[in-house]
Amino acid sequence: MRAIKLVSVVLSLIVGSYGMASAQMSSTPSNVKIANGMITDSKGMTLYTFDKDTAPGKSACNGQCATIWPLLPVASDAMAMGPWTIITRDDGKKQWAYKGKPLYTFAQDSKAGDMAGDGKGGGAWHMAKP
Secondary structure, eight states, X not given: OHHHHHHHHHHHHHHHHXXXXXXXXXXXXXXXXXXXXXXXXXXXXXXXXXXXXXXXXXXXXXXXXXXXXXXXXXXXXXXXXXXXEEEEOTTSOEXXXXXXXXXXXXTTOOSTTOOTXXXXXXXXXXXXXX
């Protein structure tokens, strides 16, 4: 009987650990990667935050700004999770935000790992960090 209880406890620990690992692995949007202290899109392009995004759930980057700083899009079936939220922009598009800060790419970044946008706009644009 003790052997059965011991096996049951061990199996519970294994299954519980697997569930926790799965939850951690799926705790970021599918089009985002976190590595080496930075947040990138799925292609490895640097993601940025904007100091003027001060109102909760709102992007201050519209019009020409949004052409230079494209939003990190949200898949139609995506759901907010943990620090990852979904905001609706003035134009009705959905955008990912991390810890309340909307996320953007920079149109002038040409390859994965570029950080050409960091510090632009009078220092208002910053590389997104976990």
